[in-house]
Amino acid sequence: MKLRSSIKKIVILALIIITLASTIGNAVENNSGDALRTNSCFEGYENDIFACRGKLPDVMDKEWNNSIRNCWLNLTRMGTSEFDSSFRGIGSRDRMLNVYLSSDYQDEIDEERLDKIYQKIESYCEEQEGIIEVPVVFMWQEDELHFPEYGPETFKRIQNEPWLVTTRGIVPVIEGTSEKIVWTDKLTKVTHNAKEVDKYFSESGGPIFGFGTSINGYITVDFNVYEPEKINNSLIDEIYLIIDEKAEEEGISDVPVVFAWSEGCIEESPGFSSILLVLSLLFIVRIRKKY
Numbered sequence: 001m002k003l004r005s006s007i008k009k010i011v012i013l014a015l016i017i018i019t020l021a022s023t024i025g026n027a028v029e030n031n032s033g034d035a036l037r038t039n040s041c042f043e044g045y046e047n048d049i050f051a052c053r054g055k056l057p058d059v060m061d062k063e064w065n066n067s068i069r070n071c072w073l074n075l076t077r078m079g080t081s082e083f084d085s086s087f088r089g090i091g092s093r094d095r096m097l098n099v100y101l102s103s104d105y106q107d108e109i110d111e112e113r114l115d116k117i118y119q120k121i122e123s124y125c126e127e128q129e130g131i132i133e134v135p136v137v138f139m140w141q142e143d144e145l146h147f148p149e150y151g152p153e154t155f156k157r158i159q160n161e162p163w164l165v166t167t168r169g170i171v172p173v174i175e176g177t178s179e180k181i182v183w184t185d186k187l188t189k190v191t192h193n194a195k196e197v198d199k200y201f202s203e204s205g206g207p208i209f210g211f212g213t214s215i216n217g218y219i220t221v222d223f224n225v226y227e228p229e230k231i232n233n234s235l236i237d238e239i240y241l242i243i244d245e246k247a248e249e250e251g252i253s254d255v256p257v258v259f260a261w262s263e264g265c266i267e268e269s270p271g272f273s274s275i276l277l278v279l280s281l282l283f284i285v286r287i288r289k290k291y
Helices: 002-033 062-075 111-129 177-193 195-200 233-249
Strands: 051-053 087-093 096-102 136-141 164-168 208-213 219-224 257-262
Touching: 051 111, 062 087, 062 096, 062 111, 096 111, 111 136, 164 233, 177 208, 177 219, 177 233, 195 208, 195 233, 219 233, 233 257
Parallel strands: 096 136, 219 257
Antiparallel strands: 051 136, 087 096, 164 257, 208 219
């Protein structure tokens, strides 16, 4: 009987130890996996992201979606250097913001650095759209930038495109990738500062659907393809004058601008500042204000 009693106690003790070991093991695994996942990440994103900030609201209706979209659209008008050297883009998907950081910085990014990036985004969204604790997920971007050649030939390459309305200015000859990044950042600042262009957007009854910076080295102005009657040389000259004056403030003469037709659909791909639209694009900024 004593032997049975001893065996029973040993079995019970073993079960307790196994249970505790399993619990502790899971906790350690979860904690190590969440090294950069504070603020528990949002459902459905765990396999795509490495960190997140903010929180989703209890009600996510059309008003919320529009606010997030507008916040994203305006953030794409900011230069990448305003966020962080690792910053590569920002997108809007599934009612939250997606931030893309260069995978080359994986060994350097920590909680403090993520917090600084998030604070800039949160402050901007709160100021512009009244969103408090805007939900943001962080993802690595492994694609390298591949800029085309910059120069007078740039406009010649698009002369026969069916979407082209006209061009203004000159694309300068720029060789190195770093110099092209500096150039597109300058163009992005121009679009950010040219706020007088806003009155020509579709939301104000105007013909513009998009306004941003292209990886090809010029600013883009997208017109509503279904309202060609609103477009004429006088209107184009008015818009170009606004852009050109802001470009002069950045030390740019004859700022290159492409006026194009657009059907007005909003791209929800990584949008960003010095460059973006889809990936190939991940470095073309096309700001579409439809809301």
